[in-house]
Amino acid sequence: MTEPVLDVSDLRVWYAGPNGPVRAVDGVSFALRPGEVLGLVGESGCGKSTLGRGLMGLTPRGSAVDGTVSFDGQDLLSMPKRERDRLRGAGMGLIFQEPMTRLDPLMRISAHFDEALKTHEKNLSKKEREARALEALRALGIPPTRFRNYPHEFSGGMRQRIMIALALALRPKFIIADEPTTALDVLVEAQILNILVEIRERFSPAILLITHNLGIVAEACDRVAVMYAGRIVEQGPVRDVFAAPAHPYTQALLRSTISLTTQELHSIAGAPPDLVAPPTGCRFHPRCPSAMQICPQVSPPKFGPHVAECWLLDSSLSESDAAPLDKQEVSVADEA
């Protein structure tokens, strides 16, 4: 097996909130190998976007980060800020949800590419820069005739392709795509998903795909990490996790998703917790249908086969620990 491009262990990102520190990412570990796509999935407010930004070093003022993020053998967190800024873009690319807000409306597409390449690859000539840009654009199906257009002359889907091309032109080893298709229509979303598959074959970057859509994970990812209240509660190969989810949260999330084969509606009781003061022990225990006595007391360790943090997977629990937890009735209205 190849060495991972990105190796994250025990990463914590806490940012300042009005009622104290928000534990948006609280002890998260995962690794990404070259050409691998990891889907990071969870509800809004589970910390998945903060995790993506934390890896990039784009954390809000006042936030604190610890743990280790090893990118290509270097520890990002102990690296000087300037060096890290240089890596952003060249080594690591970022694709956002709303591409229009990330493109300067007064700059032609050609100028966007020129500037990005100039900053990160100083030894390229103007001609080489243009060739690199056109190559990336063509790979994404943007006709070269549109190279000198302005961002507003493109449709939403085209703009997202341009953003991806912009990231790819720098040949990054690792790309974070934060909800890249959420603002797009079904057909355009499917086109972008197909493109993601193609660029893996062509450029083989490692991709962290942040999304709330389980369908997209099934479609475009090799592995999936399910995030709940600042922690990755389950991760493993997509097929295994979706076929036999081990964590009750993953099970509930899969069941509550409305798909073309949905016959009956299911939902998860309650609302995600406040990350300023998350529940003790397993953070899902207040909403978990199979919570046991031990769940609120001790945080569960990771259990195989694909990794999940849940006491249900521990076969050696004592009888008192495994006794079901009495819970207060969750009101229908307490929801996200």
Place this chain on the structure above:
Amino acid sequence: MPTKPDLSKPPPATRAPGEPIVEITDLNVYFALRANATARLLGRSSGTVRAVDGVTLSLAPGEVLGLVGESGSGKSTLGRALLGLVPATSGSIRFHGKELTGLPESQLRPLRRQLQMVFQDPHASLNPSMTVGRAIGDALRIHKMYTTAEERRAAVGVALERVGLAPASRFIDKYPAELSGGQKQRAVIARAIVLEPELVVADEPISMLDMSVRAKILGLLDELRRDLGLTYVYITHDLASARFFCDRVAIMYLGKIVEIGPVGEIFENPRHPYTKALLGAVPDPDPSRTVARDLPRGEIPDAADPPLGCSFHPRCPAAFGPCGWEPRDVRMVLEQRWTIVPADHYAREAKLVHDGPRFASENAVDAASGSPGEVLELLEDERAARPADPLWKGVAGMSVSGRAVLMDMKPAVEPHLQQVPGSDVAVSCHLYHPPTGSDPAESNVAPT
């Protein structure tokens, strides 16, 4: 050869079973576009967008009709026109036989009690400076449904508990900013049902909510339909929820209904190539079901300048002769070519033709630099490289004429929504209702 269909009568699939509560006939909603600064200064329009283009529909009491399409398909405009929130340009909307189009706002207002709406963004559709109780109570106050404030508050409490915001005392004095997304959407639904409407237009009511809440809100809407006998128009781009929730589904593209029929039939046996494409594109959490690799190319075209004939034809993998091919469609094919051919070919070829709107006139592709002969050569080369491209099925011949390449296109025929024999579905596609003199067998995809 099929006989000429009778287009004066709408196909049965557009009609609701039984006595309809709403009947829409040949509805058009056009918007004026104000493009440049001078036109804006003078208050003049410089073109129109046909947001809803000749839609005929009816709704039966208690049914859920889905309007499904991408953004720009006109589904939201149709829903708003139905409530009189957007004026109809022409056509008719009858509610219990009463004509709604052309009614002044003052006469429409009392009818709003029976016709209600649930919006996409629950946060934005609640006034941030009104408590939930006041927002819902205001609907009652406007329609003078109760005389005292106490009575109104009691009615609001009942509505809140009806939508699951119980106990009502916990929510009635909250501001929208203090509620979660799902709770806000429940409040919006309470505001709609407190007026005891007959018809609710739900415009993407779950698309902005979290995955785990969507099922709850959809379940609530379903429950309210059964308990209160509501009729819904469910507007969505999400085919999965439409399949679960709707009785009948109308697929819309660029202002027109392209396919309509019972939900089972549409999803089991989609007929229109656009419906097929949409269904193939839905990402499914089951890893064994994957997104189709042969998606339609491009995106929804500019509604101010829609394609000739069938508006889906430039993207349609099954398009053939009569679908409405025009010389400007050549640009799309050439741009596709230029993402494939080597860069130096592109540099040479792109100089031969004009870019932008000057690319093609109504019947010819203009030459920029170089001779029209070279342009013809380029086009012939492209045809030889990808002869299966649907475009070439619409080209009868190409010849040099003056400074341009004259494109002889097969005559365009606009498709109409017609019943598919032996089914409950109506579809607007030449594959199923070929115009005289055309042969659907020449299409790359045979009709199913």
Place this chain on the structure above:
Amino acid sequence: MSINLPELEGAEIGAALPSTGRKHSRIPGMDAVRATSGFQRGMLVAGTLIVLFFAVVAVFASWIAPYGFNDDRDGTKVFGRLIAPSSEHWFGTTAGGEDVYSRVVFGAQTALEVILLAVAISIVIGVPLGLISGYIGGWLDRVLVLITDALFAFPSLLLAIIVNIAIAGGTNSKFGGIMAAAISITVVYVPQYFRVVRNATVAAREEPYVEAARAIGAPARVVMMRYIFGNVVQTVPVIATLNAGDSILTLAGLGFLGYGIEPSSGAEWGHDLSRAVGDTSAGIWWTGLYPGIAIVLIVVGVTLVGESLNDVLNPLLRTPKVDQVKLSEFTSAADS
């Protein structure tokens, strides 16, 4: 003076301020003070104190001032002209033999009355006009915008003089004079309220909650009053305070040029200043210095309040207070 305010809207402020668990204070303005820090809070507090001081002086002028503003004698004892500051006349006397201290104190009263009237009339006219113009739109909106733009383009002091001449002809009662001055100032400031409210209304008109109000059957009057008004009126206090400082200068300018309040019907700093111009060459400083200081001080006070309020309520200018987050000791789940 130009005021550059972006359109504020309730939801936006809510989103910009940390919303969870934020307690609103019952004391008006307390939220604003809380939202500030350091230098900004100093500005706000200093400005408020200065304005409060002048307000107290104005309200209790008759008790604070030893003599009337137009008196040149106490009973039968004539003060004498151009007497230097002494224990009897703290600020000296004027060429007309009036007590400077008393005139400055009563001047505060005049200023306060004129400003309150001017701001009130401007709001009463400008806000509803902006609401109607923005909501109804069409030719009415175009005509109103054209008129207010024309007024904007006109030099404001000149405009005030013209209006003052047109309406003040012949009035020499105190109320008439104050009204005339207030209306002259109003004409200058109505366009500002109009434009800000109109632009906010145009933006709010497209908000889903306005469409929702129409969908429940609300007539235009109700939509404007109950749905739009509350959300667009939030910018008005800021403009009002910023305008108040500016209008004091306009009032003083009018008085200086001899167009303000009749000297016999009210004390006015600008008028006093213009009469003191001749005195300076004779080495008499006290007739001009004190009214001058009063003008500068009150304008500074009002402007400090206005600017710091603008900073607080305008999310684009505000840099929120953020405390550095401290991470707690890391305990991995496996250890516990």
